[in-house]
Amino acid sequence: MNNRPIVLVADPLSPVALARLGSDVEVRHCDGTDRPALLAAAGSADVLLVRSATRVDAEVLDAAPRLRVIGRAGVGLDNVDVENAALRGIAVVNAPTANVVSAAEMTCALILASARHLLPAGTALRQGRWERSRFTGVELSGKTLGVIGLGRIGTLVAERMAAFGMDIVAHDPYLGGVSPSGVELLPLEELLRRADVITVHLPRTAETVGLIGRAELAAMKPTALLVNVARGGIVDEQALHGALVSGQIAGAALDVYGEEPCTGSPLFELDNVTPTPHLGASTSEAQDRAGVTVVEAALQALFDRPADGLAA
Numbered sequence: 332m333n334n335r336p337i338v339l340v341a342d343p344l345s346p347v348a349l350a351r352l353g354s355d356v357e358v359r360h361c362d363g364t365d366r367p368a369l370l371a372a373a374g375s376a377d378v379l380l381v382r383s384a385t386r387v388d389a390e391v392l393d394a395a396p397r398l399r400v401i402g403r404a405g406v407g408l409d410n411v412d413v414e415n416a417a418l419r420g421i422a423v424v425n426a427p428t429a430n431v432v433s434a435a436e437m438t439c440a441l442i443l444a445s446a447r448h449l450l451p452a453g454t455a456l457r458q459g460r461w462e463r464s465r466f467t468g469v470e471l472s473g474k475t476l477g478v479i480g481l482g483r484i485g486t487l488v489a490e491r492m493a494a495f496g497m498d499i500v501a502h503d504p505y506l507g508g509v510s511p512s513g514v515e516l517l518p519l520e521e522l523l524r525r526a527d528v529i530t531v532h533l534p535r536t537a538e539t540v541g542l543i544g545r546a547e548l549a550a551m552k553p554t555a556l557l558v559n560v561a562r563g564g565i566v567d568e569q570a571l572h573g574a575l576v577s578g579q580i581a582g583a584a585l586d587v588y589g590e591e592p593c594t595g596s597p598l599f600e601l602d603n604v605t606p607t608p609h610l611g612a613s614t615s616e617a618q619d620r621a622g623v624t625v626v627e628a629a630l631q632a633l634f635d636r637p638a639d640g641l642a643a
């Protein structure tokens with residue numbers, strides 16, 4: 332069919348989601364992290380589908396005069412200039428619940444891995460070193476988990492870690508003082524002082540960038556573990572490096588970084604850091620759900636009807 336709307340897929344989407352696009356649109360692919368390629372391909376796009384790697388800023392919007400829909404296959408919209416898109420009448424759709432279980436499970440995995448030194452112990456073993464006493468860990472049962480940002484993912488993490496016997500405290504000023512049962516809401520300073528494990532589940536906003544900096548790290552216990560599966564920049568990486576080297580806190584696990592992709596960081600050289608390359612949403616289930624959600628929303632916006640093969 333000629334003159335079909337063009338859907339530009341700029342980050343890898345699940346095959347299930349791509350199949351849902353059907354035959355009423357023309358699907359084109361580009362590498363959204365290759366700026367010149369993205370800007371060139373955006374010129375003919377009616378729909379732009381991305382994950383977290385592609386930055387959809389004013390320059391991209393300027394280069395995309397036909398754009399009607401931006402689909403973000405995931406939760407965080409910090410890589411999309413939503414306000415600017417709205418001013419141009421471009422719809423922005425995301426998948427706010429598609430990957431939250433995966434992100435919560437990833438967080439729990441990182442908490443457990445940090446508490447038991449799984450990464451450095453496994454690395455030592457691969458290098459032929461059987462170092463049992465060096466990697467003595469800590470039990471989580473009876474310890475306190477501090478959740479900063481008690482939204483969808485923070486709540487799922489709290490529920491799961493409560494099953495490990497952890498006491499849960501949280502800081503979230505937007506809950507109006509109302510929290511799920513069993514969760515004590517605290518001011519940030521008190522959470523930082525009381526928690527043994529601190530996990531961050533915030534959007535990246537002007538308010539949250541740098542929220543965990545030098546002073547906040549200094550307020551934590553020397554035995555504290557800090558986990559960030561939310562967004563880079565919320566934890567100040569330089570201050571964190573200093574706190575980990577000086578023993579101000581015991582360890583950290585990071586899935587996200589101020590600049591991504593991040594293939595080199597002084598943090599990666601520390602044994603008490605467990606780094607992962609933004610894998611929180613990287614499960615087949617989450618990717619299928621996120622991709623299908625934004626494809627359906629994009630087709631709905633284009634044609635005012637559901638995708639091929641879906642019930643009307």
Ligand SMILES: NC(=O)c1ccc[n+]([C@@H]2O[C@H](COP(=O)([O-])OP(=O)(O)OC[C@H]3O[C@@H](n4cnc5c(N)ncnc54)[C@H](O)[C@@H]3O)[C@@H](O)[C@H]2O)c1
Pocket residue numbers: 405406407408427430431434479480481482483484485502503504505506532533534535538539560561562586587609610611612613
């Ligand atoms: N690593 C990954 O792959 C991955 C996957 C999914 C989501 N994320 C990130 O996780 C973030 C959280 O996701 P969610 O689904 O739980 O979002 P959510 O909107 O359900 O929850 C965010 C919570 O943070 C709270 N909050 C906002 N500003 C705050 C502040 N200054 N102090 C304390 N609390 C504050 C809000 O009130 C809300 O309850 C997303 O914005 C995204 O950036 C990362």
Ligand SMILES: O=C(O)CC[C@@H](O)C(=O)O
Pocket residue numbers: 382383384404405406407408430609611612613
């Ligand atoms: O693109 C991804 O898989 C990461 C998505 C995740 O960070 C999110 O905010 O949903």
